[in-house]
Amino acid sequence: MSYMITNTRPQFERTDMLPVPITEERPWVVFSACRDKEPDLFFPENKTDERTALSICSACPVQVDCLEYALEADIRFGVWGATTEKQRRRLARRLAS
Ligand code: SF4
Numbered sequence: 001m002s003y004m005i006t007n008t009r010p011q012f013e014r015t016d017m018l019p020v021p022i023t024e025e026r027p028w029v030v031f032s033a034c035r036d037k038e039p040d041l042f043f044p045e046n047k048t049d050e051r052t053a054l055s056i057c058s059a060c061p062v063q064v065d066c067l068e069y070a071l072e073a074d075i076r077f078g079v080w081g082a083t084t085e086k087q088r089r090r091l092a093r094r095l096a097s
Pocket of ligand 1: 029032033034035042056057058060061062063064066067079080081082
């Protein structure tokens with residue numbers, strides 16, 4: 001994939017490759033560290049896959065956007081914004097109190 005640096009984030013030229021609804025709802029997804037990864041990895045069925053997903057998230061430049069989206073949309077399943085389902089439930093409870 002080719003890209004050029006303009007401000008602080010790379011501007012990808014191939015956003016046309018992503019489904020339109022996703023780029024409209026989550027425009028930051030074009031910068032995500034998981035954009036080329038197997039989506040199933042982020043819905044882990046074991047701790048090894050969960051650790052791998054969290055490791056990818058830890059280097060993701062849109063981690064905060066992703067976590068905010070997951071919390072606002074109340075996404076219950078999967079790894080989002082470097083958090084597991086359990087961590088997001090705990091965080092949501094803390095934010096609500
Ligand atoms: S934080 Fe993780 S799940 Fe969210 S966009 Fe980045 S790599 Fe993907």
